[in-house]
Amino acid sequence: MLQLSAAGKRFGPKLLFEDANWLITPDERTGLVGGNGTGKSTLLKILAGVESLDYGALTRVKGMTLGYLPQDGLALRGKTVFAECLSVFDHLHALEAESTALTHTLSEADPKSKEYAVAAERYSDIADQLHVHDIYTLDAQVGAVLGGLGFSKEDWERNTEEFSGGWQMRIALAKLLLQKPSLLLLDEPTNHLDLESRNWLENYLHDYPNAFILISHDRYFLDVTVNKTVEIWNKRMQTYHGNYEKYLTQKEERRTQLMSAYKNQRDRIEALEAFINRFRYQATKAKQVQSRIKELEKIERIEVPEEEATIHFTIPQPPASGRTVIEVSHLTKNYEPKHVLEDVSFTIDRGDRIALVGANGAGKSTLIRMLAGLEPPTSGEIKLGHNVLADYFAQDQYKVLDPKAKMLDDIAGIAPKVPVVELRSLLGCFMFSGEDVFKPLGVLSGGERNRYAMAKMLVSPANMLLLDEPTNHLDLRAKDVLLDAIRNFTGTVLFVSHDRYFIDGLATRVFEVEDKRVHIYPGNYEDYLWRKQGGPEKVIASITKEPEPIAVVEAPKAVEAPQAAVKRLNPIKLRQLEDKLKFAEEEIPRLEGAIAAAEEKMGVFTSAEESQRTAAELEELRSERAKRLAEWEELALLLEEQSLA
Structure with a gap:
């Protein structure tokens, strides 16, 4: 369908990749991975025809269609959300209008005339196309995709320009999914989605009839959507069969094999060089020496690329708090006329790692801000336990940073006992390397400053961390560092995240904000979904004014029914x-x-x-x-x- 041959690309003086060969087939389901700055987004733009190659060739099959979603920057205006999405079917509506016109031609023309034959043939072709595209279900298709991506029915009739940048990207994604191009190219499609929308997109891509290539920093999303992984590393493209988890295993196996071959080759080279140096000037050994010199010249040297160092950062452990960290009693929050939370009560204990989940607008950020003391409740009480020191990380945390402070000086000022080498390693993990660490914070973008703010929090944490979207703007490596650090943290953590892998790897309890209440589930997000979908304890505790009895879902009786689809596991x-x-x-x-x-x-x-x-x-x-x-x-x-x- 599409082929790269000996492809190469430069970004100014920097070589991103070279000698890249890739045959993209109609059943392609590929995750494109690699470190920041290796050229993933650039390669996706090249495949989409937005940018050109500096070396090599790109060949496309005639008649194929492409759909490309960039990370951001799209803006739509002039139509309602529903009309904008329905516009992708304008060609079908045009065919429908043409079909109506042809019916008049056929009713008026002589059945034996050439005009009638041409019109009948065209009418038949159009009817086949309309049937294939299921013309009478277009509105339902649009509604299903908009609902899956989090748009309520009230949103459908709002103008697109009323929505923020993140929601604009959702509309653009909806249009691409409805178009169903031969090859779908998605650059960080989950960046602007909440968990429910991500789950829906996972299932949609699982059943997508055509090929797709995507870039994502969400490990779980990659694991459940792709069956091939292409990595840009050391200016080369490497292909691995399987999802992200299998890619990691195969990459380690390949490196082990490469190191073994490298060691064997080095041993042979050293043996040859030792023989040559020992007997170079002995006439009786001249023939053997020449033979070994030729062998040495023919050896194609194995190069071992420098491996990116694995960083394991340990959070300095804070002073212990009391057993009860936060006690919430009859909490209510209203933004008149809207009621966000009503009569909520719960307790957070020392060592809890709580994931706060719920649909966009349910009140997650409001609740976490009230727990941080940044916003007062309308009524009710929030009581901190003994010796509790809370620290809050906001989605726009960068706004509280001093723009004039230099990065390394700023982080060293709050952690004077941490060696500078360790601080630089940590900053490197959060994608700040070389001269970047000496930059004033004011010259960084919002995303870069948020990444720095997270690194800064890790070097001197309080014993209660309240984190609102801590994984935003982080790549896979930085997320792993953050996950490992918080796992080993002895304090208490409550966090909002849209990253399934991060939640599953960290949470010990899930607090779901829904219908102005907080429902509590033990375990991680996978356990929460299992109970939501009918596990033995559907709701462990619904925290309301008058707690309802625990709902227990009995095992279903055996009935004759179509077998349900197998649920894909975490x-x-x-x-x-x-x-x-x-x-x-x-x-x-x-x-x-x-x-x-x-x-x-x-x-x-x-x-x-x-x-x-x-x-x-x-x-x-x-x-x-x-x-x-x-x-x-x-x-x-x-x-x-x-x-x-």
Whole structure:
């Protein structure tokens, strides 16, 4: 469908990539990954025809269609949201109008005339096209996509210019999804989506009939949408088959193989050089020396690219707080005439890591600001526990930074005991390297200053962190550093995030803000979804004025019905299942060996007591083997279903 051949691109004097070869097929479902500045977005623009190559060639199949969504910068105006999205079908509406006109021609023309034959043929072609595109369901298609991306029905009739930049990007994404081009190119499509919209987009792409290539810093999103990963690294393109999780495994395997080959080659080169240097001037060894010199010249040297250092930053542990960190009683918040929260009560304990989730506008940011003391409640009480020191990170945290302060001086001023080398490593993790660390904060963009503000918080944290979208503007590497640091943090954390992998890897409880109330679920986001979708405890606790009884969903009775689609599992849980399967596969042969030994022992009589003990042991081993076999079969079936999901 599209092919890159020996492609290369420069950005000024900097070479982004070279000698790139990529054959994009009609079933392409690829994640494009690599560090910041390696050229991912540039490559996507080249594929879209927005930018050109400096070297090599780009070939497209005739008739293919492309759809490209940039990270930002799109602005739509002049139509309502619904009309703007419906406009992607203007060509179909034009065909429909032409079809209506042809019916008049056919009714008036002589059936034996050439005019009638031409009109009939054209009418038939148009009818086929309208049938393929399901012309009578266009409004329903638009409504389904807008609803999935978070637009309420009231929003559909609002003008597009009334929406902020993030919502404008959602409208642009909706138009692309409705167009269904042959190749969809998406640059950070989840940047402006909440969790519910991301979940919807994951499912939409899972069933998307054509090819797509996307860039994303959301690991979970990549894991569940792509089956191939292309990495731009060290100015080269590397292809890996599988999602992001498998890419990481394969990359490590490739590097291990490369290092092994490099070591073997170095050993051979050193042996050859040692022989040559030892016998170079001995006439009796001249033939052997020349042979080894030729061999040395023919060796194609293996180059090991410099690996990006892995940073493990440990947050300085804060002084311990009391057991109860925050106690909220009968909290209500109104922005007249809108009621955001009504009579909410809950308790946060020391060590809790709470994910605050809910639809856009539900009141998440309002609640976290009230907990931080930045906004007063309309009524109710928020009580901090003993020795609680709260620190708040806002979505626009950059606004509180001193624009004149230089980055390294500013962060060193709040962490004088942390070595400068460690501070620079941390800043490097958050994409500030080289001379960047000496820049005044005022020259940085909003996103860059927010990244710096997060790094600054990590070097001197309070014992209660309130984080509103801490993963915004972070790449995958920085997110991993932040996740590892907070996992090892002994304080308490309440955070809002739209990153599924981050929530699943961190949360011990989920607070859902919905219908002016807060519902509490134990576990991470995967556990929360399971209960929401009908787990054994659908709602663990609904925190309201008069708590309702816990709703328990009974197991469904067996009925004859179409089999439901297999639910795709979180990659973390999928890996746990694979580990259990591996353990069962190792345990079954061990049990069979023990059973054979016990059966052999039973054949040799020593005493009645010994025979009884051996018989009991044999029975226990057989029971354990049966249990492991059943477990193995269940796990193997489940993993097979996941591979087909």
